[in-house]
Amino acid sequence: MVAITSPAFKExxxxxxxxxxxxxxxxxxxxxxxxxxxxxxxxxxxFERLREIGRDIKNHTLAHLDFYLEAYExxxxxxxxxxxxxxxxxxxxxxxxEICRKAGARTVTKxxxxxxxxxxxxxxxxxxxxxxxxTDLGEYILQLRQEHxxxxxxxxxxxxxxxxxxxxxRLHTDLPADRVFxxxxxxxxxxxxxxxxxxxxxxxxxxxxxxxxxxTGSSVIVTNEGNGDLxxxxxxxxxxxxxxxxxVPTLEDCTSLLRLLARSATxxxxxxxxxxxxxxxxxxxxxxxxxxxVVLIDNGRSNMIGTEFQEMLRCIRCAACMNxxxxxxxxxxxxxxxxxxxxxxxxxxPSLVGIEKTGLLPNASTFCGRCESVCPVKIxxxxxxxxxxxxxxxxxxTPAAQRTNLGLWAWFARRPSAYRLATRAxxxxxxxxxxxxxxxxxxxxxxxxxxxxxxxxxxxxxxxMARYARGQRGR
Amino acid sequence: xxKDAILGAIRRGLRRGELPADQxxxxxxxxxxxxRHLIPxxxxxxxxxxxxxxxxxxxxxxxxxERVPAPxxxxxxxxxxxxxxxxxxxxxxxxxxxLSAIPWAERxxxxxxxxxxxxxxxxxxxxxxxxxxxxxxxxxxxxxxRPTTLNLLVETEVxxxxxxxxxxxxxxxxxxxxGESRDAVSGGFMPRNIMFVTGPSRSADIEQTLELGAHGxxxxxxxxxxxxxxxxxxxxxxAPPPVAVPGGPAAPxx
Numbered sequence: 001m002v003a004i005t006s007p008a009f010k011e012x013x014x015x016x017x018x019x020x021x022x023x024x025x026x027x028x029x030x031x032x033x034x035x036x037x038x039x040x041x042x043x044x045x046x047f048e049r050l051r052e053i054g055r056d057i058k059n060h061t062l063a064h065l066d067f068y069l070e071a072y073e074x075x076x077x078x079x080x081x082x083x084x085x086x087x088x089x090x091x092x093x094x095x096x097x098e099i100c101r102k103a104g105a106r107t108v109t110k111x112x113x114x115x116x117x118x119x120x121x122x123x124x125x126x127x128x129x130x131x132x133x134x135t136d137l138g139e140y141i142l143q144l145r146q147e148h149x150x151x152x153x154x155x156x157x158x159x160x161x162x163x164x165x166x167x168x169x170r171l172h173t174d175l176p177a178d179r180v181f182x183x184x185x186x187x188x189x190x191x192x193x194x195x196x197x198x199x200x201x202x203x204x205x206x207x208x209x210x211x212x213x214x215x216t217g218s219s220v221i222v223t224n225e226g227n228g229d230l231x232x233x234x235x236x237x238x239x240x241x242x243x244x245x246x247x248v249p250t251l252e253d254c255t256s257l258l259r260l261l262a263r264s265a266t267x268x269x270x271x272x273x274x275x276x277x278x279x280x281x282x283x284x285x286x287x288x289x290x291x292x293x294v295v296l297i298d299n300g301r302s303n304m305i306g307t308e309f310q311e312m313l314r315c316i317r318c319a320a321c322m323n324x325x326x327x328x329x330x331x332x333x334x335x336x337x338x339x340x341x342x343x344x345x346x347x348x349x350p351s352l353v354g355i356e357k358t359g360l361l362p363n364a365s366t367f368c369g370r371c372e373s374v375c376p377v378k379i380x381x382x383x384x385x386x387x388x389x390x391x392x393x394x395x396x397x398t399p400a401a402q403r404t405n406l407g408l409w410a411w412f413a414r415r416p417s418a419y420r421l422a423t424r425a426x427x428x429x430x431x432x433x434x435x436x437x438x439x440x441x442x443x444x445x446x447x448x449x450x451x452x453x454x455x456x457x458x459x460x461x462x463x464x465m466a467r468y469a470r471g472q473r474g475r
Numbered sequence: 476x477x478k479d480a481i482l483g484a485i486r487r488g489l490r491r492g493e494l495p496a497d498q499x500x501x502x503x504x505x506x507x508x509x510x511r512h513l514i515p516x517x518x519x520x521x522x523x524x525x526x527x528x529x530x531x532x533x534x535x536x537x538x539x540x541e542r543v544p545a546p547x548x549x550x551x552x553x554x555x556x557x558x559x560x561x562x563x564x565x566x567x568x569x570x571x572x573x574l575s576a577i578p579w580a581e582r583x584x585x586x587x588x589x590x591x592x593x594x595x596x597x598x599x600x601x602x603x604x605x606x607x608x609x610x611x612x613x614x615x616x617x618x619x620x621r622p623t624t625l626n627l628l629v630e631t632e633v634x635x636x637x638x639x640x641x642x643x644x645x646x647x648x649x650x651x652x653x654g655e656s657r658d659a660v661s662g663g664f665m666p667r668n669i670m671f672v673t674g675p676s677r678s679a680d681i682e683q684t685l686e687l688g689a690h691g692x693x694x695x696x697x698x699x700x701x702x703x704x705x706x707x708x709x710x711x712x713x714a715p716p717p718v719a720v721p722g723g724p725a726a727p728x729x
């Protein structure tokens with residue numbers, strides 16, 4: 001699997017906050033997805049009802065996941081495809097490599113796939129002499145830069161236009177050095193030309209899957225660029241990578257979820273290309289792959305079933321949670337230190353790689369609840385982050401200072417009069433030094449907290465309880 | 476065996492063994508009857524408005540549409556479109572009987588080959604299986620007479636679609652496919668590939684700003700044959716102005 005830097009979340013976040021390029025990119029991107037999603041949702045009066053339906057479809061599927069996976073496999077086989085069941089990332093990498101070797105592959109094109117990032121497919125193929133080429137525009141530049149995605153649907157979320165231009169000039173050295181990128185579309189056109197050659201050369205195409213359909217044995221991809229379709233249409237062999245929770249029962253179930261996906265993700269009513277692949281090229285077909293493989297991956301998901309984290313398996317990877325997250329918006333995706341950033345990552349990453357290394361992630365939340373309020377399948381993300389904090393505390397993984405302070409707080413919280421006395425004293429002190437400033441940029445003994453945030457200074461008028469008591473009397 | 480290990484782990488999590496036969500039969504019934512969920516009301520319209528909604532949505536997604544009264548009018552519409560876009564009058568065309576039946580000879584300057592697309596082809600003419608008014612989506616199932624590469628390798632894709640094939644919602648297209656399609660390999664109704672295409676290719680990967688023409692076609696043009704008398708626009712209703720001008724350059728609005 002890819003290396004994990006989640007234990008260094010605090011250092012990662014501090015670096016991110018001090019990175020002007022990243023802050024510029026985050027600032028540019030901030031409003032775009034939010035506005036478009038809000039508009040798309042406003043244009044569909046049934047959206048809230050569809051969220052409930054989406055949740056119910058996924059819950060029904062998870063409650064009968066064994067049945068639907070077996071039904072799905074039978075249909076894939078009937079359509080001339082093969083399913084490779086893989087428990088671990090190692091199994092999946094080995095399965096992909098073996099298919100590529102049997103195909104005599106030298107070049108492999110790839111559609112955008114987060115499970116491929118999770119498995120570390122590219123490094124494994126490269127280590128065995130096979131060249132993987134990312135074809136999604138964002139993934140392409142990240143491969144050139146030897147970076148990982150910072151967002152699950154917009155992988156180059158952290159880059160500015162200047163970065164694109166500089167990297168293309170640095171790496172496409174066969175093109176005139178003085179060429180002009182007058183507009184964004186010139187960057188796009190250059191990538192299109194470069195990648196067209198790769199699409200035509202590739203021996204194997206690897207895509208992910210947004211959904212698997214038990215009724216028909218289909219894998220579904222959803223893209224805007226068309227790179228995923230070129231990847232799964234032109235090479236002789238198509239491999240679809242999919243984790244077990246991607247299965248849904250029927251086309252109707254899939255359709256209802258598709259109505260939620262693009263609106264929640266990019267704010268489109270529907271993505272440009274939604275494609276259903278079922279088996280390999282038919283005898284009379286003029287195009288399409290001759291082999292169709294599905295690498296079906298568990299890699300920790302089955303362990304989540306029956307736990308308080310089962311609901312996380314409803315996730316359809318739209319990224320609405322991270323688009324609406326104030327923490328993600330401040331530090332970007334790389335700070336989270338593994339494949340899946342933002343609120344969904346803060347719940348999923350501990351489930352897949354363990355809480356020992358990832359304890360800071362469920363703590364990287366203000367619990368503002370926006371993630372849950374926009375989730376198309378209504379995953380209670382804050383609740384599950386709290387479950388992880390509890391597990392972390394139970395297992396004594398929380399840092400000693402934090403445990404001591406929590407203990408101290410608990411002592412006061414259980415003694416209301418002492419609590420009020422203490423808060424009144426603290427407020428008076430803060431009020432004294434902070435009056436007229438409005439907010440503290442730093443505070444003695446609390447630098448760790450104020451480094452990344454401002455603390456509002458108390459308004460005159462006393463504590464809530466004091467005001468409440470006055471209000472009662474005044475009635 | 477890995478499969479058994481995964482299924483076993485799932486069942487342990489669900490605190491049960493393999494599902495009993497009666498429950499399996501119930502779930503099998505759900506697969507066989509594939510019940511519909513809530514379908515948004517926006518596409519439940521009289522036929523003329525449904526077709527108008529389809530056109531509006533194609534244009535909203537930066538595609539273009541031209542309505543023609545009959546198949547005989549397609550060659551002229553295509554030739555005019557190509558010349559308006561400064562495109563060569565050579566196209567690669569789906570070997571579909573409905574397209575073959577169009578009287579192309581009336582436009583002898585229009586050259587075409589019926590085959591799959593190659594990387595050097597600039598313009599394709601594809602046969603539309605269906606359209607979905609809900610989002611202005613074209614449904615293009617693969618078949619020997621409808622190659623997938625026509626949707627992907629060209630700069631400009633022209634889809635010839637009959638108005639009678641425009642449905643309100645996706646679910647109606649699934650039922651049509653279940654009724655009309657038979658797959659030689661699986662015996663089911665799903666062909667190897669079905670593409671749902673909504674507008675021309677695009678990317679927002681550079682600064683989350685939409686640009687048209689990523690890896691697929693830069694232009695998507697629909698020639699809509701008005702073969703459905705019930706779907707014709709009502710004479711006394713003035714059509715709203717189109718978002719994009721048919722044949723004009725598509726320009727992203729944001």
